[in-house]
Amino acid sequence: MDVDAQNYQRFLGGDNDGLSALVEAYKNTLTLYLCAYAPDVFTAEDWMEDTFVKLAVKRPRFSGRSSFKTFLFAVARNIARDHLRRQKKTPTVPLDDKANARSEQQSVEQQYLRQEAKIRLHRAMETLPAQYRQVLYLRYFEDLPPREIANVLHRRPKQVESLLYHAKQTLKAKLEQEDASYEID
C-alpha cells in the first residue's frame, strides 16, 4: 500500500492527520490539474477543496486497483465535470481578478513545479484545448501511465494514447513557435 493510501486509511480510522498529510501532498498539484477545467485558479482552488470535502463526507472506499493518486484525480475530475455541467456559462472575470489569478497561479506553479523549464512547459499548455491540457498534465507532471490516465478521464487506453499523440504534436508546434525547447517525448 502506498503512503497516500496509508494516510487515507489513517483518516478513515479517525486520525485527521492522515487527511492533513493528503492535503499537503496534493493541494498544489490538484489545483494545477483543475486549472485545465476551471475558468481561473481561484475556482480551481475551490474545486480542489471540494475534492477533499468529498473524501471527508462520503469516505469512498479505495479498492487499491489503481494508485491512490489516480483515484484522487478521478474524484477531482468528476467534481470539475459536475461543476461545469451546472454552470450555465462561464462567468466573466473582471480584469483585476484576472491579474490576481495570474499572480496566484504563478505562486502555485512555483511551489509545486519549482523548475523553470517545467513552469514554461505548463504555461505553453495553457493555450491548448482543455482535453489536451488535462491529458498532458497527468502524463508529464504526474507521470501517470496511459492506462491510469484512462481511469481518471473515463476513456479507453487507446483513446488516451491517441489524445496524447495529438496533444504532444500541438504542444511541440507551440514550443517551436516560441523558440523554446523541452523534451516531451
Add this chain to the structure above:
Amino acid sequence: MKSTETLTADILCRAEETHKKTALRRRQLGTALGALVLVAVLGVGVWQIAGRRQPEAPNDPTGWQTTLEPTIGLPPELWVEIPKEEIKLPTTNIDTACWAYAFLVHQGSTYCSSGASIDYSQAEENHLLGEKIGTTIGSDEVHYWMEHPEAYEQEGASNIGSGGEIYTVNGYDPSFRLAVVKSYTEYRGDNHEEVSGKAVFILDKLNGITLHDGFDLFSKRLHLRERMVSAVSQSHDDWDNGIQTFYPMDAVTPEQWDAFFNALDMSSFEDTHETNPDLSKSSGQKHLTFTLSDSLTVYLRLYADGHVSLNDSRYMVKIAGDAFDAIYRACK
C-alpha cells in the same frame, strides 16, 4: 492559497456541516414516506393504463426511421425547445475549458461529440459508415479558432482538424447523427514504433430542435428500444471514484424493460437548470450504459427521484412508479 492547516480545518468543518444536514434530511424523509407510499400506489395504476406495446423489430437495419408507433403526443405546453447551440469560440485562455468537446458544422448546424464511442474496425464490421458527404476543415489547435473565428461559419468546420471524412451513419437520421473518420499516426512504446490508424468520432445534433416527448429522442433518434442488446450499470460511488466496474442488468425482465422504455417515450423533457439546479449534487444516482445491435452505446444517468438524462444533458425527462423503480433497483 490557504495553508494546509487552515485548509484541513475548513474541509473537516464543511464535512461536519454536510453530515448534520444529511441527518436532518433523513428525519424529514421518514415523515414523508407514508405520503409517498400512497402516491406510488396510485401512480402504478396510471402507468399501467398509459403503457403501450412494442411493435416488431425493424426488417431493414440500415434504415433510420423507427418502426415503432409514435406516442399519442403531449400537449405543446410540455414540449421543450433546445436552443441552437453556439460553440463559444475561445477568445482568451480561460475560455478553452468550455471547448473540450469535438464539434462539426454541417448545413448551418452544430453537431457535438456524442456519448457513443466506437473503434474504426467495429464501425466497419457493423457497416456503420454510410455516404461520404464532405471533408472537415479547420484545425485541432485552439489558436486557429482564436485567430480565424470566421472559419466557424463554414461548412465542415471542425476542431477534429482538417481532412477528416464526414459520413452519414447507417441506421441514423443524418439530421441527428454524423460520423467523422480521421487518420492518425502515433508513436508507441520505448522504440517509438510508428502506428497508423483511423479514429471515428460520432457527433450528434441535439440543439436547435424541439423535443415533443421522450419518444422523439430515445426511440426516433437513438433507436434505444429497437436495438438494445445488453445493458450494464455502474454505481455512483464507482463512477464518482473512477472505478471501472460494471454490473450486468440480467435480473431485469423483458416486461420491465418494456415498461421503462414506454415510460421514457411518453415523458416530457424539462430544463433542469431551471427546474432543479441542484439535481446533480444528489447522492441517489446510478449510471446505465446500453450496447446496441450496431455496437454503438447509449449512456443514461438515473436519479433516485425519477429524472433520466442522456449523456449528462441538462434537458431530462422524469418518470416515476414501477417502470422506473424496477430498473433503478436493478442497477448497482
